[in-house]
Amino acid sequence: MQVAREEIIVLGTGGTIAGRAASAADNVGYRAGELGVDELLRGVPVPPGVRLHAEEVAQIDSKDMDFAVWATLAGRCAHWLAQEDVAGVVVTHGTDTMEETAFFLHRVLGPGKPVVLTGAMRPATSAAPDGPQNLADAIAVAADPQVRGVCVVFAGAVHGASDVQKVHSYRTDAFSSGDAGPLAYVEEGRLRVLRPWPGPATKGAAPALLRPAAWPRVEILVNHAGAGRAIVDALVKDGVAGLVVAGTGNGTVNHALEAGLLEAQQHGVAVRRASRCAQGRVLPTPNDRLPAAVGLSPVKARIALMLELMP
Ligand code: ASP
Numbered sequence: 355m356q357v358a359r360e361e362i363i364v365l366g367t368g369g370t371i372a373g374r375a376a377s378a379a380d381n382v383g384y385r386a387g388e389l390g391v392d393e394l395l396r397g398v399p400v401p402p403g404v405r406l407h408a409e410e411v412a413q414i415d416s417k418d419m420d421f422a423v424w425a426t427l428a429g430r431c432a433h434w435l436a437q438e439d440v441a442g443v444v445v446t447h448g449t450d451t452m453e454e455t456a457f458f459l460h461r462v463l464g465p466g467k468p469v470v471l472t473g474a475m476r477p478a479t480s481a482a483p484d485g486p487q488n489l490a491d492a493i494a495v496a497a498d499p500q501v502r503g504v505c506v507v508f509a510g511a512v513h514g515a516s517d518v519q520k521v522h523s524y525r526t527d528a529f530s531s532g533d534a535g536p537l538a539y540v541e542e543g544r545l546r547v548l549r550p551w552p553g554p555a556t557k558g559a560a561p562a563l564l565r566p567a568a569w570p571r572v573e574i575l576v577n578h579a580g581a582g583r584a585i586v587d588a589l590v591k592d593g594v595a596g597l598v599v600a601g602t603g604n605g606t607v608n609h610a611l612e613a614g615l616l617e618a619q620q621h622g623v624a625v626r627r628a629s630r631c632a633q634g635r636v637l638p639t640p641n642d643r644l645p646a647a648v649g650l651s652p653v654k655a656r657i658a659l660m661l662e663l664m665p
Pocket of ligand 1: 370
């Protein structure tokens, strides 16, 4: 007999959606991660036949997201997704690193059910908060049987984990999927699907996932006018396992930085080239001596490399 999937799990991690300011007019001078996930759900409409279960995983400003919280969050998502009556998981999250957490969960869970991240640009105490609508939309998306895998629901749009980026520091419509565009829109609790849903990522089952202290250290650096190799040399000396360079344009780096990176690579440090451009992707060429992180932003290339190097 098939069990009806009617439960949506809402995992709280903090962020502006749970933020509190001294005045309703203040949309920037707030403390993130103050309200509990139960409080966020109060009054939020739920699709017919759906039950919600809330759980607090963390209470942080997502600028402070770290490996320990990621490991716990991935564990809680995996636990709930394995329950037959659970249709999907919603994660409330700060916007600053939401794209990183989405991509991390995409790569480590590769879920067949929906895992939907959402948040807010204005605190819960704002005169016009955006969190309640985003949360209602995220729950509707998680309950939709067409949806699978990890996505971000924000300002009425559904973004895939691989494409989504925070592109604005203040506007409520702060996320974009760049050239790819959103997967769908959410309109009055219904999905308007725009393009084929991406398949699940190949699930990485590294044993070290449960031991965040053992995760390999991968750092990001930037090519810019006058960039030198001093940072590379210092990081190699400090025992870094991998380096992602946010190159200029098509992932290019200047001569000094390239020399440093090639030497690092010779010494066993894994190097990937991404682009500091907000849109587009690094296109590899036959003569590349430093491998391109094709299609990944620097922060996502860092996660991909970290998982690749994970024992
Ligand atoms: N600093 C906040 C955070 O990422 C910003 C937000 O949630 O919009 O937690």
